[in-house]
Amino acid sequence: MKWGVITFPGSLDDGDALYALREVMGQEAIALWHADERLYGVECVVLPGGFSYGDYLRCGALARFSPVMKSVARFARDGGLVLGICNGFQILCEARLLPGALTRNRSLSFICDRVALRVENASTPLTRLFSVGDVIRLPIKHGAGLFVASDEELALVEKRGQVLLRYVNAEGQATDEANPNGSLNNIAAIANETFNVFGLMPHPEHAVEADLGGEDGLKLFYSLVAEDR
Amino acid sequence: MFVTPREGILDPQGRAVEHSLKSLGFELVSGVRVGKYIVLELATESPAQARQLAEQMCEQLLANTVIEDYRIRVEGE
Structure with missing residues (x-):
C-alpha cells in the first residue's frame, strides 16, 4: 500500500510516521x-502530529487552508483513507472532515504520558485487526486534546459507532480518573460517518517497536494495510 | 470581533481565572469566559457591509462555531 505523510510548517511527527511505515513496516511511503x-497516487494520507502554523488562532485552524488540504478533502469525499494523528486530528476537525472539535485540556497543562485505550468498534479500516474491548497502550502528548461536540452530534457519533478508542483505566473502564484531558465520553479516537477518515489523539507512530514503548501502534497501521487487500 | 467559548462548553481557562479572582477577594465574580479579541480594518464606508463581512469571517475562520460564540462591534455603526 502506498502512503503519504503530509508535512505542514510546524509538523513534528512526520519523520516518525515515515520511519514507522517505511523502516518498521516496509511499506511504500512518501513525504x-x-x-x-498533488497526492501522487497515495492510498492513505497521514496528517502527523505537531504544531502546524504555530497553533495560531486555534490548533489546526490554519493548516486547513494549505493547498494540499483541498486535495485531501476531495480524496476523503471519494472514499480515500485519511488518518489524522494529534495535530492531524485537530486539522481534520477544523476542516470539517471529522465531527466535533478539540480544545484545551481541562488541566490547562500539556500532557506527556502513556495511556490505556479500549477499542470500541473493531469493524472499521483502522481497527479491524482488534476485537471490541481490547485494551492497548499508546503515548499521548498534547495541550489541546479535549474532544467536544454538541449534545446532538455526540449522540449521533456514539450511535453510529464512530467512537473507535476511549481512554480507560487498567481494568478497561472509562472512568473520569482515566480521562487525561477531559474529553467528552473519554473519546480518544473517532471516524467520520463513512468510516474512511480517522482522527486520534494518541500516537501510534511512537509505539512501533517493543524496545521503545511497545508495538500497539503498529496494529492500527496494519489494520489500514489489511483494508487495502 | 469577540470570540468566546460557547455557553455550555467547558472553559478551563475561564474557570481557573475565576478561581484566582475569588482568591483575590472578588467574591462577586461568576461566569468568567476567556476568549479572543480580533481587531481589523475594512476598506468600506458601509457599516452594514462591514458587519456582513465580519460575520462571514467569523463563520469561516475566526471562530470555530462548534466550540465558540462570537460578537461583532463595528466602529461607526
Missing part, C-alpha cells in the same frame, strides 16, 4: 508537502 496540491 507530501503542504504547498503541493
Whole structure:
C-alpha cells in the first residue's frame, strides 16, 4: 500500500510516521508537502502530529487552508483513507472532515504520558485487526486534546459507532480518573460517518517497536494495510 | 470581533481565572469566559457591509462555531 505523510510548517511527527511505515513496516511511503496540491497516487494520507502554523488562532485552524488540504478533502469525499494523528486530528476537525472539535485540556497543562485505550468498534479500516474491548497502550502528548461536540452530534457519533478508542483505566473502564484531558465520553479516537477518515489523539507512530514503548501502534497501521487487500 | 467559548462548553481557562479572582477577594465574580479579541480594518464606508463581512469571517475562520460564540462591534455603526 502506498502512503503519504503530509508535512505542514510546524509538523513534528512526520519523520516518525515515515520511519514507522517505511523502516518498521516496509511499506511504500512518501513525504507530501503542504504547498503541493498533488497526492501522487497515495492510498492513505497521514496528517502527523505537531504544531502546524504555530497553533495560531486555534490548533489546526490554519493548516486547513494549505493547498494540499483541498486535495485531501476531495480524496476523503471519494472514499480515500485519511488518518489524522494529534495535530492531524485537530486539522481534520477544523476542516470539517471529522465531527466535533478539540480544545484545551481541562488541566490547562500539556500532557506527556502513556495511556490505556479500549477499542470500541473493531469493524472499521483502522481497527479491524482488534476485537471490541481490547485494551492497548499508546503515548499521548498534547495541550489541546479535549474532544467536544454538541449534545446532538455526540449522540449521533456514539450511535453510529464512530467512537473507535476511549481512554480507560487498567481494568478497561472509562472512568473520569482515566480521562487525561477531559474529553467528552473519554473519546480518544473517532471516524467520520463513512468510516474512511480517522482522527486520534494518541500516537501510534511512537509505539512501533517493543524496545521503545511497545508495538500497539503498529496494529492500527496494519489494520489500514489489511483494508487495502 | 469577540470570540468566546460557547455557553455550555467547558472553559478551563475561564474557570481557573475565576478561581484566582475569588482568591483575590472578588467574591462577586461568576461566569468568567476567556476568549479572543480580533481587531481589523475594512476598506468600506458601509457599516452594514462591514458587519456582513465580519460575520462571514467569523463563520469561516475566526471562530470555530462548534466550540465558540462570537460578537461583532463595528466602529461607526
